[in-house]
Amino acid sequence: SLINTLLLNTLFLICSLNRVAVIHSLQTGATSTFSFSAAEGQFINILLPGGGKILTLCEVEVWADDQLRPHPHENIAAGAKAAQSSTQEHQGNAQNAVDGNNNTDYRRGSCTLSKFEAEPWWRVELPGVCNVTSVTITNRGDCCGHRINGAQIRIGNSLKNNGNNNKLVAVIGPLGSEVTKTYRFRATEGRYVNIFLPGENKILTLCEVEVFADEEFRPESLYLHDQTELQNLALRGTATQSSLHSSSTLAAFGLAQNAIDGNRNSHLKRGSCMQTGKESAPWWRVILHHKSMIFSVALTNRGDCCSEDLDGAEIRIGDSVKNNGKDNPLCATVSSIPAGQTEYFNCSALLEGSYVTVSLPREGTLSLCEVEVFGVPVVRCGD
Template identity: 45%
Template structure:
């Protein structure tokens, strides 16, 4: 169960007025930052930031949340969870991270500004060891179109959440009919969640309405597989987590409308290899075919496969039973229940 592992405000409240005496503020400086040391590694699921509202609320625009174990550059070089995009609609911002680290930083990466935080909440569980990892790393990605070599599909699974599309770490399709992106995990996985990082430097609403689909079929390029989620909104430069609890080899992101561009700055897929059951089955059948011929054996086997929902494999070649009844005694058939 996730719990709140640190807070900025001792009263466990979120007063967004600086005059309440519950906010921190830096001096006007070069790339101002704030950091909390959790004293141990945590699996951090989310970070909630409460902004000042009585003055200067827009100052937080462009601030970055970074999480990791390094104190290089005061911790500001750790991997990025999200970029804060200022909005007047809310004083608190909730960012999904699903990252491991001891240090959580908030930094404004620009010269000459002030950082004010009225609350920082970090939610997670103690201990960095997890059975689930990002299984998309190093796998095979493709997409519906790609006219530019700096926006190729594999850039969305390079382990880098940089949301500037020109940093060569995002995938980007052409303006296309129902654009899609797909990763082949090479084997089936029990997928618990998918994390999507949206483009931060432009056009964040383009991803609205995109669907995450997971399964084993390549029909319609994998876009007919069961749906995990519909992306309603991901703020610019932010990462959102979608719970799936599904099994599949292929994970697709598709925008199901005509004339759109799909941009993904990172796709993380968390899960474990799917468990399969192996059982031996012995079958006796009558046939007039010559089972000594390998082609004939293959054709008979395919007939078995057509009437079975399972994947079948010979473990031994069929043998002829020496009886007057003329039955063929095939080998056991090894099948995998999925």
């Protein structure tokens, strides 16, 4: 790969005595990979012909033999779920760009094709929150290669504006004679990779999009205080609680699963709240669908009576069921929640875990009408 600080023209890449590639142009600060038939040699030369020239290179990387692919990890976009702003005809559907086929002839059925429209986009959902380090784009080769000029590669966890507001990591400039190009950038965490083409009356075509990532997950760039960017991870999970009310009638209304049914109705007898019996340190716990990075938890208090029962409750998140999950790290403590109201509790730090426990550190009855857990699954890339 070559990273340049000046716009270079007609730069020759020479392996031994053979010319293997010509670098027609590179954008400032850009990285490009040049692939060619295997050439044997000990020396790699970068030659800029002509007088009065200056040659500047910020990095040169060479792969050979068992490292022919310049990516240490697999393509995590292969076969993943894809979407796009529009589809001009059936054979140009979004999934074609992640089918593992790099054929660049649109008529062979392995490229996407949007309609002519303002700001077309294409998006792939990765298998989890991934630490993305590079994206390889294969452009259409049978015609119309210029259409991709100016397209933006964006990565993040938000679906606001269809994901087109996520972090900009690269801009696709004129590809010249290249059909496939790799864009490298500082590792960026995200679940979604978007190709976004700004402007009016545009058409977006992609023949393959490959995404490569490190295995390490770091949460620093994820949103913390805006629940609109996150999903309720507790919805219809698996819940359990320390006990049921001693009254069989009330016990039938107060099942653990009621607190994650998506219904915030705050009247116990409407069948959408949980309730324990009166006991020492009652608790309720949900097992999430995936281990997740949790940012906040929303609790809906009972509205028909007894709202003070929730005062002092603790929200804990982690992977342990020791002491019924009450030994896991503390997310937040409830001072009080008005009757029938929903309040959000932002964790003091990002907490990772599969279990969310709400408990009273005293004798009492625990009632909750809805528990919502906001965060992102942290399925490692390639899992």
